[in-house]
Each structure stands twice: as C-alpha cells, then as structure tokens.
Amino acid sequence: MAHVLVLNAGSSSLKFGLFVKGDEPQALATGLVDRIGGAAQLSLRNAAGERMLDLDLPPDQARDHHGALHAALAEIEARFPDAQVVAVGHRIVHGGRDFADPVELTLDVIAQLQALVPFAPLHQPHNLAGVQAAMAEFPHARQVACFDTAFHRSHPFVNDTFALPRAYYDKGVRRYGFHGLSYDYISGALRQMAPTLHAGRVVVAHLGNGASMCGMLAGRSLASTMGFSALDGLPMGTRSGQLDPGVLLYLLEQEGMDAPEISDLLYKRSGLLGLSGLSHDMRTLEASDDPHARQAIDYFTFRIRRELGGLAAALDGLDAVVFTGGIGENSARIRHAVCAGMGWIGIEIDEDANAQNATVISSDLSRVRVLVLATNEELVIARAAGNLAG
Incomplete structure (x- = not known):
C-alpha cells in the first residue's frame, strides 16, 4: 500500500502526517513538534484524533528542524513499519509570481525557491530545510511543493499591486497573500457542504x-x-x-x-x-x-x-x-x-x-x-x- 508523508515546517514547529494514498487520502497519524530550538515536544495522534504520544525531545533532537524531523520519522516508522512512502508533500510559504500550482521539487525548482528567501526570510529557509532532510530520508519518493501563496494568484491587478513605480511590481514587489493552503481547504469544504x-x-x-x-x-x-x-x-x-x-x-x-x-x-x-x-x-x-x-x-x-x-x-x-x-x-x-x-x-x-x-x-x-x-x-x-x- 502506498503512502504520502506531509511536512509543514514553521519557524519553530514541524507539523507532519502519514496518509494512505488514494483519490481522497486517509490520515493514519498526524503530529507536531513544537518549540524547536528550545524545550521541544513531540505529539502524535491517530486518525480519530486520539493521543498516541506526548514526548519531550532530548537537546540534540530539539536543536533544529533536522533533529525534529528525524524524531518524527522515528515515531512514524515505529508505529507503521510497513509504510511505503511514495511521495512527500511540503508546505512552502512563498511561491513568488510563477508557482500557482503544486510542483515536483527538482533541483531547478529548489534553486528558484531559494531565491525567494528574501521575500519570506523567517519561513522559507525552514520550509526548504525540511525539503533537504526529506530528500535525504526518502531519496526515491517524489518531493512535492505546495505553496501558501498559490491560492491568491487569481487576484486582479488592483488587489495585487502597490502604488510604487511599476518596475518594482515587475521585480516581484506585489501583494502575494498567504495561508493559501488553509483557504483552499475551506473553499473545498464549502463546495461540499x-x-x-x-x-x-x-x-x-x-x-x-x-x-x-x-x-x-x-x-x-x-x-x-x-x-x-x-x-x-x-x-x-x-x-x-x-x-x-x-x-x-x-x-x-x-x-x-x-x-x-x-x-x-x-x-x-x-x-x-x-x-x-x-x-x-x-x-x-x-x-x-x-x-x-x-x-x-x-x-x-x-x-x-x-x-x-x-x-x-x-x-x-x-x-x-x-x-x-x-x-x-x-x-x-x-x-x-x-x-x-x-x-x-x-x-x-x-x-x-x-x-x-x-x-x-x-x-x-x-x-x-x-x-x-x-x-x-x-x-x-x-x-x-x-x-x-x-
């Protein structure tokens, strides 16, 4: 059975989840590593939302996102040893002007996203650190970027621009909007209900x-x-x-x-x-x-x-x-x-x-x-x- 791993790396946290791949993915477990860089804690819940684990991480794992990811993956592997991860989905805060849909993370795409670090300096580096760590852990899985800005690429010009000289707009100084993955989910939920x-x-x-x-x-x-x-x-x-x-x-x-x-x-x-x-x-x-x-x-x-x-x-x-x-x-x-x-x-x-x-x-x-x-x-x-x- 094929599985999808989801990583949502914030500035001091890492949300993660293991899903059964399908037309509508089914969650097996979701978790959170909170307060990375300090007194980090890892929590894990099953598909019903019931608590499976609450764990204080040791300093070596609490120090950075790499350590947090290794701790999260160790807990997933211990509980789901037969999981076959064929794809890893990553939340990427900034997709700039060009990324309006999810894309596979190739070396060229990663380089383009690295160039957007000045646009989101406190988020993009952590997102990309999660990508690098996942590529090392799952070298044969598809790595997929999902962008927080993509949902807002439908903005009309008046909601996309600032009243600055046009050259800045052409360089990418514009209103991108964020939390797009959340809005995408709510839009889909409303369509259904x-x-x-x-x-x-x-x-x-x-x-x-x-x-x-x-x-x-x-x-x-x-x-x-x-x-x-x-x-x-x-x-x-x-x-x-x-x-x-x-x-x-x-x-x-x-x-x-x-x-x-x-x-x-x-x-x-x-x-x-x-x-x-x-x-x-x-x-x-x-x-x-x-x-x-x-x-x-x-x-x-x-x-x-x-x-x-x-x-x-x-x-x-x-x-x-x-x-x-x-x-x-x-x-x-x-x-x-x-x-x-x-x-x-x-x-x-x-x-x-x-x-x-x-x-x-x-x-x-x-x-x-x-x-x-x-x-x-x-x-x-x-x-x-x-x-x-x-």
Whole structure:
C-alpha cells in the first residue's frame, strides 16, 4: 500500500502526517513538534484524533528542524513499519509570481525557491530545510511543493499591486497573500457542504498565531489582508500587522535601528505580545485581568472588523463569513467581539451556538451566514502530493 508523508515546517514547529494514498487520502497519524530550538515536544495522534504520544525531545533532537524531523520519522516508522512512502508533500510559504500550482521539487525548482528567501526570510529557509532532510530520508519518493501563496494568484491587478513605480511590481514587489493552503481547504469544504455559499461572496478569517483574512468570490481569492509579506494586515501573535511605512523610516532615522533589529521587532516582539507585554497566546490573554491584555484583544478584534468591511466592499457584498484557525475555531469570545453590532452588514449571531463552537453560529435573522470550520492544510498537501506521484 502506498503512502504520502506531509511536512509543514514553521519557524519553530514541524507539523507532519502519514496518509494512505488514494483519490481522497486517509490520515493514519498526524503530529507536531513544537518549540524547536528550545524545550521541544513531540505529539502524535491517530486518525480519530486520539493521543498516541506526548514526548519531550532530548537537546540534540530539539536543536533544529533536522533533529525534529528525524524524531518524527522515528515515531512514524515505529508505529507503521510497513509504510511505503511514495511521495512527500511540503508546505512552502512563498511561491513568488510563477508557482500557482503544486510542483515536483527538482533541483531547478529548489534553486528558484531559494531565491525567494528574501521575500519570506523567517519561513522559507525552514520550509526548504525540511525539503533537504526529506530528500535525504526518502531519496526515491517524489518531493512535492505546495505553496501558501498559490491560492491568491487569481487576484486582479488592483488587489495585487502597490502604488510604487511599476518596475518594482515587475521585480516581484506585489501583494502575494498567504495561508493559501488553509483557504483552499475551506473553499473545498464549502463546495461540499454549502455549494450556494461557495458560489457567492465569502470572507474567511484564518485566526491563529498567524492571522489573515481572504475575500473569496465563487471559491477563488479576490483579495487578502496579507500582502508582500506575512507581516501585513491583521495583528498576530508576535507580528505587527498593518503599519504605516513612515514608522519604519522613523525607526531607521530616529531610533538608529538597522534592518535585522527592525525585522526582529516586527516579526517577534510586536502583535499581541507587544501590545499586552504579557503573551502572544490568545488563551493566556483571555484568562488575564491585565488591562493591557484586554487592549490587545480589543485591537485584534477591531482590525478584524475593519478588514471585514473592506473585504465586503471588494466583493461588492457579503453572503457568508467563515472563522477558522486555532483562535477562529475555538474562541467564542473573539467571534462574539467581531460580530457584535454588525447587523448593518447583515450579521447576527446565535450566542448559544457560538458558545458551543457550532458549525453554524448565525441566527435565523442573519442575512449573512456565519460558520466555524476546522481547516486542514495537511490534507490539501496530501492530495496534491498523491496526485503528482501518479
């Protein structure tokens, strides 16, 4: 029996999964190595989502993504010794202008993706490190890249450009959008469960440590809150979100900061962490009585509401809103704060359904349907890798 391995490497984490190859891949096990570079932990769950393993990794395996991958593969091999991995699917954050579909990772493709590291410096190197490690572990398997930017290549020019001299657009300075694998999954889920909504105007809010929103028309991306980088749009766990470029000039000229210092500030010390001075984790902030935690939550929900209005304008109206991602799927408080007082745009939620994390949380009076759907990026990758493996 042929199998597909999925690797989703983040800046300090590695999600992975083993799937039975088929028309619709079936998960055998999914796992996560979290806090790579520190006190890393490996967790593994079976197809039913039941816990199989929680393990603290030793320092040599916790140090980097190579060690994390070896630890993950060792656990997979121990439990599924007969697995025949014919393809490895990789999440690649940045596909640039040219990669709008999954592709097999040849040496030429890898070189092109290496050239995109300056576009996603905190993500692309880890994605490609996972590719190199998997090629060494599975030299005879097809290695397949699935891009977070690909879903947004359908943007019209006005949602793809900045008002800079055209030469920069031609060099690749444009709005790429991210979280595309998540949006791809939600689009497919809507096609299956609510085809009428899928054919209409939908805003999807992918809310987690990384957060963005996407306006979809007939299941295709029309506009996204993220732009040139994964910094733009909504505030995130440690990332700033939308920022006046004049602030960067001030930091350079008046604060004497250089590019690495600004990068560290915007990617690692801003967002919910910077605003609260407490934590990047929404669960910690919601449990806190600290007024700064409340202000961080208020800013987060304010920006979501503001972007929701903008995306509705870009779509010429609104038929549905979908919450997904770790916060979107689990925080009734955030969903309530986003939707409260939005009757003017057609949103009325059922508070009991919202508190229960129901799939449909809009009330019978709501013109706009509001849903909560769990995303599954790994399944999207498994499908693409299996298809390219033949």
